[in-house]
Amino acid sequence: MDAILENPSRRLFLKTGAAAGGGLLLSFSLPGLVRAEGEVAANPFNAFVRIERNGVVTIAAKRPEIGQGIKTSMPMLIAEELDVDWKTVRIEQSPIDAKVFGEQSAGGSTSTPDDWEPMRQVGAVGRALLIQAAAQRWNVPAVGLTTEPGFVVDKAGKRRASYGELAQAAAGLPARDPKTLTLKDPKTYRIIGKAQPQSDTPAIVTGQPLYGIDVRVPGMLYATFLKAPVFAAKVAKIDLAPAKAVKGVRHVFVVDGGSELEGLLGGVVVVADTWWQARKGRNALEVTWADHPTSAQSSAGFIAKAAELHGQPPHRNLKTVGDVDAALKGAAKVVKADYSYPFNAHATLEPQNCTASFKDGKVEIWAPAQNPEDGRELVAKTLGIKPEDITIHFTRSGGGFGRRLMNDFMVEAAWISKTVGAPVKLLWTREDDMQHDFYRPAGYHRLTAGLDAQGGLTAWRNHFVTFGEGTKFARAANISGTQFPYGAVENYAQDVSVMPLGVPTGWLRAPGNNAYGFVYQGFIDEVAYAAGADPVEFRRKLLGAPRLIGEPGKGDSFHTGRMRAVLDKAAEASGWGRKTEKGVGLGVACHYSHRGYVAVVVEVVVNDGALKVRKAWAAVDVGKQIVNPNGAEQQVQGSVLDGIGSALGQQITIENGAVAQSNFGDFPMLRLADAPHVEVRFVISDNPPTGLGEPALPPSPAALVNAIFAATGKRIRSLPIGDQLA
Amino acid sequence: MPTSLKVNGQVHTVDAEPDTPLLWVLRDVLGLVGTKYGCGVAQCGACTVHIDGVAMRSCVTSLARVGAKAVTTIEGIGANPVGAKVQEAWKAIDVPQCGYCQAGQIMSATALLAAAPKPTDDEIDAAMNGNLCRCATYIRIRKAIKAASGQTPSDKMGA
Known part of the structure; x- marks a missing residue:
């Protein structure tokens, strides 16, 4: 009675079947996103929607919840088209199975654009089957039937049947081709576009176990892993006895580790009955670490090397339009400035952790992970087992921000469990977490702009010194050749030079953009002042006529009209141009990333070098539909404050090959007293809905430093702001 | 022992x-x-x-x-009438994003409201500044504390 419907054009498979307890199960997969495409049709079974006879509807959330609200917003899409009462819906985190669920990562603000259509289709197919089941039961044509939340009704209003009553019969019907179904008119939405609370909030406020750190497995031991301060250095000398003598300690052993920074690294593991006992055992150890080739690297050294490279011709050019040198020669005014920013940490409040149980060549893993399939590969490779012998379960993540796209904690937990022959929860200390992150790479930009006599931008050059070797960039240290104002200036050049790096780098919320937004929008502000123009007006002129820059449909194509609209909206909301008292300044920035257009205005007051951020306004265009206005506001406010907090005080510095910071005392993050209100406005445009986990971050550091300039005349060109105003 | x-x-x-x-x-x-x-x-x-x-x-x-x-602890704070009110406000305002810090936030907010049933903005700043929220849910934390104490949000919160 099961049927598989293959629809190669949409690459969507839908399948129906009986739920274990009776009722309807709907599953689908997206083979286009699966590595082994051929396997998909053979093994697609798993539930997305479960309707039990008693009418309870359970919807699976397939992506990891890291605080971005996806566990609520994607089930909303299914529930809308299924036409159920949202208040009665139960949401479950789905199992991890790429063959069934397709992509199950959380990154790049891609969930909403990727899932917007398929999730609604899942709901629509379910609804169509329930209608068909009712039509058969009543022996009437389906066309005369419709639904009300949770019920199929005939249009004459005579008969109705609950989804629970119909679920069993619907489960026996072949799936419908979603292409033949009409999705709802957005004007009729009852769930999408309405502010819905996050589904886990009641469990969070009562302290229920939800997170990786909360996992408990029978017979579980607790582990801590001391790694070398210098990345990938190995243990040279150690006496394990002092740790073994600590009460509760069961195992102490050295991990030799490899040289790949994203894999298993060298160090010492202590396993005990409780984590505190493991920690005490670790504190008793004295380790001598072997010399390592990167132990001489330092932030000061990188800064010196960047200055040297800025004095030389760039290693290569990523993009040239026109003739920048000639345009600069003919310019009425030339503006030059160096911008830089430090390494930055993710500092998820839940430190990295993972629970693993290795038994008979197979391993079961519970992980707060953003990208579990890469973790599966890493564990398989490192432990020498088959990927299919690894079962991974998602837990809720206490923050992600891109840190949990890497899976070092996963391979460590699996390795430790295998070594000690028992289930183990590995928990990093805050210091481990701060000192063994995959950092947002530091970067060093030399910018040159040319203005004509009318104050128009005629030339733009960025010589970006970043990390890499040859034509290969370090992870997240790359830049696009077509960063705005590409397409808005006649003569444009994006040059890069690279230097080698032995520090692990990775994707931090709005990767690249979280830094380039500061650099580009900070420098554009300087250029606006040099042109004698109002910063908003200068940006309007630069954006020019509404048009698409870049190739249609490409992620980095950029519509000037959409940016103009959010810029205007933020200016209006903030009362841009109003008179301010002494020491008060407003700064603006607008930036496109992750398919979202965001403009931010920040208001600051600076008195005797003391900076206070008073308020921020954000205008956002992420398309025609805000799926969950509640979550959307949270993401925008959080992103803007994240950008402000990182600009104010966050930096990771490398000294003697190791991270100098260790905890929140020397890595100051934004706190409540310093957090301004953020007013959020959405600009609705006729474009497909896109994600909100990231795009509101990049403009906010620039808006902040631009506001500081407006208030004080002091231009901040290097982050963090720290004590530069003192 | x-x-x-x-x-x-x-x-x-x-x-x-x-x-x-x-x-x-x-x-x-x-x-x-x-x-x-x-x-x-x-x-x-x-x-x-x-x-x-x-x-x-x-x-x-x-x-x-x-x-x-x-x-x-957070598991027991609902038995305290002030704690229960704070939890209700946290749900009504839907404060959490990742949620990891919120147990600590709720415990601090409950202690604040037990000592100062109608806290001022400055009192909220002082009592809550030791609780980090990496997702920066601070705007809603302020709002929820005001709601739990029966006060309307002030201008400082812009709402």
Whole structure:
């Protein structure tokens, strides 16, 4: 009675079947996103929607919840088209199975654009089957039937049947081709576009176990892993006895580790009955670490090397339009400035952790992970087992921000469990977490702009010194050749030079953009002042006529009209141009990333070098539909404050090959007293809905430093702001 | 060493060294994992509990220091009328994003409201500044505290 419907054009498979307890199960997969495409049709079974006879509807959330609200917003899409009462819906985190669920990562603000259509289709197919089941039961044509939340009704209003009553019969019907179904008119939405609370909030406020750190497995031991301060250095000398003598300690052993920074690294593991006992055992150890080739690297050294490279011709050019040198020669005014920013940490409040149980060549893993399939590969490779012998379960993540796209904690937990022959929860200390992150790479930009006599931008050059070797960039240290104002200036050049790096780098919320937004929008502000123009007006002129820059449909194509609209909206909301008292300044920035257009205005007051951020306004265009206005506001406010907090005080510095910071005392993050209100406005445009986990971050550091300039005349060109105003 | 420990109105006999921080007794010995580890050095507030009604950082409070005092955790704070009101406000305003810090936020907010039923903005700033929220839910935290105390949000919150 099961049927598989293959629809190669949409690459969507839908399948129906009986739920274990009776009722309807709907599953689908997206083979286009699966590595082994051929396997998909053979093994697609798993539930997305479960309707039990008693009418309870359970919807699976397939992506990891890291605080971005996806566990609520994607089930909303299914529930809308299924036409159920949202208040009665139960949401479950789905199992991890790429063959069934397709992509199950959380990154790049891609969930909403990727899932917007398929999730609604899942709901629509379910609804169509329930209608068909009712039509058969009543022996009437389906066309005369419709639904009300949770019920199929005939249009004459005579008969109705609950989804629970119909679920069993619907489960026996072949799936419908979603292409033949009409999705709802957005004007009729009852769930999408309405502010819905996050589904886990009641469990969070009562302290229920939800997170990786909360996992408990029978017979579980607790582990801590001391790694070398210098990345990938190995243990040279150690006496394990002092740790073994600590009460509760069961195992102490050295991990030799490899040289790949994203894999298993060298160090010492202590396993005990409780984590505190493991920690005490670790504190008793004295380790001598072997010399390592990167132990001489330092932030000061990188800064010196960047200055040297800025004095030389760039290693290569990523993009040239026109003739920048000639345009600069003919310019009425030339503006030059160096911008830089430090390494930055993710500092998820839940430190990295993972629970693993290795038994008979197979391993079961519970992980707060953003990208579990890469973790599966890493564990398989490192432990020498088959990927299919690894079962991974998602837990809720206490923050992600891109840190949990890497899976070092996963391979460590699996390795430790295998070594000690028992289930183990590995928990990093805050210091481990701060000192063994995959950092947002530091970067060093030399910018040159040319203005004509009318104050128009005629030339733009960025010589970006970043990390890499040859034509290969370090992870997240790359830049696009077509960063705005590409397409808005006649003569444009994006040059890069690279230097080698032995520090692990990775994707931090709005990767690249979280830094380039500061650099580009900070420098554009300087250029606006040099042109004698109002910063908003200068940006309007630069954006020019509404048009698409870049190739249609490409992620980095950029519509000037959409940016103009959010810029205007933020200016209006903030009362841009109003008179301010002494020491008060407003700064603006607008930036496109992750398919979202965001403009931010920040208001600051600076008195005797003391900076206070008073308020921020954000205008956002992420398309025609805000799926969950509640979550959307949270993401925008959080992103803007994240950008402000990182600009104010966050930096990771490398000294003697190791991270100098260790905890929140020397890595100051934004706190409540310093957090301004953020007013959020959405600009609705006729474009497909896109994600909100990231795009509101990049403009906010620039808006902040631009506001500081407006208030004080002091231009901040290097982050963090720290004590530069003192 | 078996020690008696009163948590959420219940007396437990726990086998832990006296220097063990309360946090790890709660989490690993009693299985009360709602109280969170964030920094281990009283800099983030994720581990906040009440000891005899006073908000304390359980990551730096040893079992020996707790002694016979009554410990309340996020799992038990709903039994306190102020705590219940705070939890309700947290749900109504939908404060959490990742949610990891929120147990500590709720414990600090409850202690604040017990001491100052109608806190001013400055009192909120002072009482809550020790609780980090990496997702920066601060705007809603302020709003929820105001709501729980029956006050309307002030201009400072812009709402």
